[in-house]
Amino acid sequence: MNQTTSTRERFTWVEAEKRWKLYSSEPRDLCDKYGLCGGNGDCVIGENPVCQCFKGFKPKSEEKWNLTDWSDGCTRNNPLDCKDKSKDGFIKSVGLKMPDIEYSRGNKSMNLKECRAKCLSNCFCMAYANSDIRGDGSGCILWFGDLMDIRKVPYDEQVLYLRMPASELGKSGPKVRAVIVVVASIGGVSGVLLLGYISYRTKSKAPRENPEETDDLELPLFDLATIVKATNNFSTDNKLGQGGFGPVYKGKLNDDQEIAVKRLSRSSGQGLNEFKNEVILIAKLQHRNLVRLIGCCIQGEEKLLIYEYMPNKSLDFFIFGETRKKLLDWSKRFQIICGIARGLLYLHQDSRLRIIHRDLKAGNVLLDDELNSKISDFGMAKTFRGNQTEGNTNRVVGTYGYMAPEYASDGLFSIKSDVFSFGILVLEIISGKKNRGFFHQDDSLNLTGHAWRLWNEGNALELIDECLVGSCAESEMLRCIQIGLLCIQHRPEDRPSMSSVVVMFGSQSSLAQPKQPGFFTENAPLKCDVVHSSSSNTQDSSSKNEVTVTLLEPR
Structure with missing residues (x-):
């Protein structure tokens, strides 16, 4: 030419x-x-x-x-x-x-x-x-x-x-x-x-997510009749929970393999997008700390995702239950924290694509029969290619209490917004308390604010769950609290990467002193768009809400 x-x-x-x-x-x-x-x-x-x-x-x-x-x-x-x-x-x-x-x-x-x-x-x-x-x-x-x-x-x-x-x-x-x-x-x-x-x-x-990732999907397709039989015709007795995606059912295949079946709700406004996103993103992801997608079923109006079954449900089922939390001693909690960190590191750095989860929370961490943690629910995830490290969106999705301040207020997301969510999780696992709705008689702060106050006063061990008091691993707990606070620092550039976090958990080297975290509260309104919070949990119940996010700047 x-x-x-x-x-x-x-x-x-x-x-x-x-x-x-x-x-x-x-x-x-x-x-x-x-x-x-x-x-x-x-x-x-x-x-x-x-x-x-x-x-x-x-x-x-x-x-x-x-x-x-x-x-x-x-x-x-x-x-x-x-x-x-x-x-x-x-x-x-x-x-x-x-x-x-x-x-x-x-x-x-x-x-x-x-x-x-x-x-x-x-x-x-x-x-x-x-x-x-x-x-x-x-x-x-x-x-x-x-x-x-x-x-x-x-x-x-x-x-x-x-x-x-x-x-x-x-x-x-x-x-x-x-x-x-x-x-x-x-x-x-x-x-x-x-x-x-x-x-x-x-x-x-631009095309949403990565349609080209559907090439060579290599994902087994199941007959609807097989899934209907496995779940006893989607019996309510087999229902594991309800998320923004739709209901989730337990099933058993002919070879006695237990499965969890996500069924796209026909009334779900976001379900079809989440369904496509989840299949496209995780069909080829293989890691011991990610829930494994076994196959899918697309027949008529039925769209189903078939996952490995997690017998111990989700993390929040344990750590926020007054009786069940006693089943998780510190060694098990530390194992769960490290497993979540390794799973995130794989998504951010070691998988084919750099994947930002965007909805990491206790309800989206599932536990297998040995209480190993596995990250689930990739319906809200975003992918980056090449040297891209951050993006922005006008449609903020996620769960109130886990979202990084720059994401909730400005729609900016990156691997560091996942790191923030991970830091919240660490503090929740250690304390046995939810960040959202936390109440302490001595102050009006949420869990992150309370943890920050205790850290500055030199009383960080007061944060730990009562059922862990007296454990001989206090130094390890204190280190985990410090790592959690480093992950929830207000400025994304101050937060460590997940590769650094994994190293921190595995070494005894000294750590940097955390700076002020990003605080969330319902008492100080910030002008921003409505946030759509939804979940498509594989194993536990969740709700789909619309809430206005508010941000409290640290003093």
């Missing part, structure tokens, strides 16, 4: 982006409202109703649909056959605005045949198309999960290949309309607009 051609191509892309921004910024009709027809719905001006379901789909809620509330979108008549992908096929749909690319991935080097094969190889892939319809139609773009924000347009010949089970191929119906519309082409402009659209949306709205 000569310089003139290259310059001309760059000009074309810039112009395309400008045109798309102009086009997308001016709502012109009802179909310009984002997500009007929900997932797998097609908005068609002139039709009655304006929202239609794709071929092979039906309204998820007939009652709402008939009342012109289409926000729930459409669901498949028949599920895909993820165990035998050769049974699935595709239908061609043209004359559409391409779906929202939030859950998409592009590959410029693939041809259309390779793109089709790649989509069929992944159970989450719902559609594919050429990413460049100029010339030979090279490039591939794949969509994962529900297809959002689609409408009929009179200017595009771009083809979307929509995945269908064999039972639906070749069918058609009066109301459930096959979206196959032949329209007049306006030449190369449609291709330029599509490329500009993809370029613009990719820059302004």
Whole structure:
């Protein structure tokens, strides 16, 4: 390619982006409202109703649909056959605005045949198309999960290949309309607009997490019938807990292997995102201090995650129970603390991706039959690549009482925000008290503030759980309190990395003196956005709340 051609191509892309921004910024009709027809719905001006379901789909809620509330979108008549992908096929749909690319991935080097094969190889892939319809139609773009924000347009010949089970191929119906519309082409402009659209949306709205991580998932897929049998049809007697993700059930497979099954709640607003995130992130993570994902089940509207079963439930079940906490002597608590530290170090440094958990808490640390600690629940996790060490978000998620101040107030997260949560956990394990809701008759501080006051007064050992008093390991406890305080220092740059923390636990070298921690309280309001706190615990109950975070600056 000569310089003139290259310059001309760059000009074309810039112009395309400008045109798309102009086009997308001016709502012109009802179909310009984002997500009007929900997932797998097609908005068609002139039709009655304006929202239609794709071929092979039906309204998820007939009652709402008939009342012109289409926000729930459409669901498949028949599920895909993820165990035998050769049974699935595709239908061609043209004359559409391409779906929202939030859950998409592009590959410029693939041809259309390779793109089709790649989509069929992944159970989450719902559609594919050429990413460049100029010339030979090279490039591939794949969509994962529900297809959002689609409408009929009179200017595009771009083809979307929509995945269908064999039972639906070749069918058609009066109301459930096959979206196959032949329209007049306006030449190369449609291709330029599509490329500009993809370029613009990719820059302004990056795909959530890492869709490419679904490649070569190597995760066993279970039949729904197998899981129904294992859980006795999701019997309430087998229910282990309820999280933001949905209910969790105990089960037993035919080989007597015990499992914990997370079942995506159909009413969960965040569950689908968490489900995808959790599968994508931890399918290949292997560490003794992480809960192991055994497989998943995707059949119809059922989406299930199958984990190894943890017979001793979660850490908070023990340390916050007046009777059960006595079962954890100091040696067991120290073992649990060190296991959590090793698991976090693996996520931050030794795994393929740098993973920020963002919801580390006592309820998300599970205990096996030997009381070894294992980190669970990666629905809120974020990944970093290369040299990236921090990020920010407008949607703060996590659990009040464990969030670092810079994350709660400004949406800034990093490995140091996980370190802060770990420090809170250390103090909770030592004291047997929750940071949130802590009360002491001598002051109005929370647990972190109380620990800081005792440290400065030289009375740090007063923090330890009453059932540990008299232990011969007081020097080790004191060192752990100091490490915990170092981890919850207000400024992220003052907190140690997890690699340093692991070394601190394993050595007797002197430690730095901690600086003031970041304090959280409900009494001093700070102006900030609402924080969505949810959990998808594998083994224990939790609640989904919306709370306003407040921050108290240390004096």
